[in-house]
Amino acid sequence: MKKHFGIGLLSLMALGLLVGCGPSGSASSDSSSSKKNNKDYDLLVWEDKDKKAGIEDAVKAFEKENDVKIKVVEKEYGGQLEDLRLDGPAGTGADVITIPSDQIGTAVTEGLLKEMTVSDEVKALYTESAMKSQIVDGKVYGLPKAVETQILYYNKDLISESDLPKTTDEWFDVSKKFVADGKYGLLALWDQIYYAQGIMSSYGGYIFGEDKDGNYDADDLGLASKGSIEGAEYIQKFYKEGLFPSGIIGDQGITVLDSLFSEGKAAAVISGPWNLDPYKKAGINYGVVELPLTANGEHMSSFIGVKSYNVSSYSKNAELAEKFVTFITNEENSKVRYEKTLEVPAVAALADDAEVKENESATAIAEQSKYAELTPGITAMNSVWDPANAALQTIAMDKAEPKEALTQAVAQIKEAIAASQK
Numbered sequence: 001m002k003k004h005f006g007i008g009l010l011s012l013m014a015l016g017l018l019v020g021c022g023p024s025g026s027a028s029s030d031s032s033s034s035k036k037n038n039k040d041y042d043l044l045v046w047e048d049k050d051k052k053a054g055i056e057d058a059v060k061a062f063e064k065e066n067d068v069k070i071k072v073v074e075k076e077y078g079g080q081l082e083d084l085r086l087d088g089p090a091g092t093g094a095d096v097i098t099i100p101s102d103q104i105g106t107a108v109t110e111g112l113l114k115e116m117t118v119s120d121e122v123k124a125l126y127t128e129s130a131m132k133s134q135i136v137d138g139k140v141y142g143l144p145k146a147v148e149t150q151i152l153y154y155n156k157d158l159i160s161e162s163d164l165p166k167t168t169d170e171w172f173d174v175s176k177k178f179v180a181d182g183k184y185g186l187l188a189l190w191d192q193i194y195y196a197q198g199i200m201s202s203y204g205g206y207i208f209g210e211d212k213d214g215n216y217d218a219d220d221l222g223l224a225s226k227g228s229i230e231g232a233e234y235i236q237k238f239y240k241e242g243l244f245p246s247g248i249i250g251d252q253g254i255t256v257l258d259s260l261f262s263e264g265k266a267a268a269v270i271s272g273p274w275n276l277d278p279y280k281k282a283g284i285n286y287g288v289v290e291l292p293l294t295a296n297g298e299h300m301s302s303f304i305g306v307k308s309y310n311v312s313s314y315s316k317n318a319e320l321a322e323k324f325v326t327f328i329t330n331e332e333n334s335k336v337r338y339e340k341t342l343e344v345p346a347v348a349a350l351a352d353d354a355e356v357k358e359n360e361s362a363t364a365i366a367e368q369s370k371y372a373e374l375t376p377g378i379t380a381m382n383s384v385w386d387p388a389n390a391a392l393q394t395i396a397m398d399k400a401e402p403k404e405a406l407t408q409a410v411a412q413i414k415e416a417i418a419a420s421q422k
Helices: 056-067 077-090 101-108 128-132 168-180 191-200 226-240 252-261 273-281 318-328 332-341 350-353 360-368 380-384 385-396 403-418
Strands: 043-048 069-075 096-100 143-148 151-155 185-187 208-210 217-219 266-271 288-289 302-312
Touching: 043 077, 043 273, 056 069, 056 318, 056 332, 069 077, 069 191, 077 096, 077 101, 077 217, 077 350, 096 101, 096 318, 101 151, 101 302, 101 380, 128 143, 143 332, 143 360, 168 185, 168 226, 185 252, 185 385, 191 302, 191 385, 217 403, 226 252, 226 385, 226 403, 252 266, 252 273, 266 302, 273 302, 273 360, 288 360, 302 318, 380 385, 380 403, 385 403
Parallel strands: 043 069, 043 096, 185 266
Antiparallel strands: 096 302, 143 302, 151 266, 151 288, 208 217
16 A cells, blocks of 8 residues: 655656646747746746755756746745745746645646646656656656655764664664663654654555555545554654653654754654755764664655656746756756755666765665655645644654544544545
């Protein structure tokens, strides 16, 4: 029931729906169309925050080759879809946006993304999982730019690589010793389904099942399955034993976790590649490895996230925007982007690139990707996050047994999905 993508360095690298309010027939081959609207550029591109440097050279090359002007604005990639909902109808939205793959289903349902015409040759450039994340009902709505998944950071000044526990049970025992000495061992945000699913999935738990064609089945919810419950019961042990501080539960949990590791008060944390630079700037002498085995001998799972470039359905210059997306995500430009941002590219051919292979974090992400699953990108997933997190938090605080909390969450999710379809 899980969608696993084991693809070596870069199996990660080797990682219709309703049409709603978006406009139709917006594509145009006239590269001066935006200038006719009194703009001094032909395309507006929303790039991820602090990642503009990764595409600067490619943007200049595209401008020169096509005699156009590109304006690049940095925005948090997780919030760009919300901005497009507001700015698109007003004519101030971007032509090209970058979003996480689990938002694509919703974006397509709402008519916010333009379908792209992509050749089989171009599709073959990317890893299977990364490219699959951009396809809805057989239609392509973007091209992948980077892949990410959770990894384990450890403080080399508190624990050596040779002493790293290989299983969560070993981490449980080691964490007891650290707590006794006034520090923490392993910390994780297991009160959030994004992280907890790594444990629950390893016990056979799942979010959505699949239909006969391999598509997610929103009617088959596995959050209260036997495996999910067993995984949640295991998670609860860490909280009951006081191995996680009380402040790590809830909305501020991520701040507490990052602070404890950045201050040298935690031996290890489970996080993502977004913390590579912040932890380095904090002066922590850290290493990164794949996630450990769980108590049942299975490898701990995680969600694979895919970042992509997508064309807005509001674009008045959509043909040029599509050409830009294809150019910016090609092998050459993906390699340069990796060198400048260290975000693992989704181009399969880069799997054997020496520079990528020698990078510790890229190798850890690639190794973990063998056991990871694609974050569900269907609209129904929007109804999962809040009820699932609320259930896990009651479990973490020992206010409910896992079976009771998860069963209630499933009922809430079903109601939310039904309400969203009216």
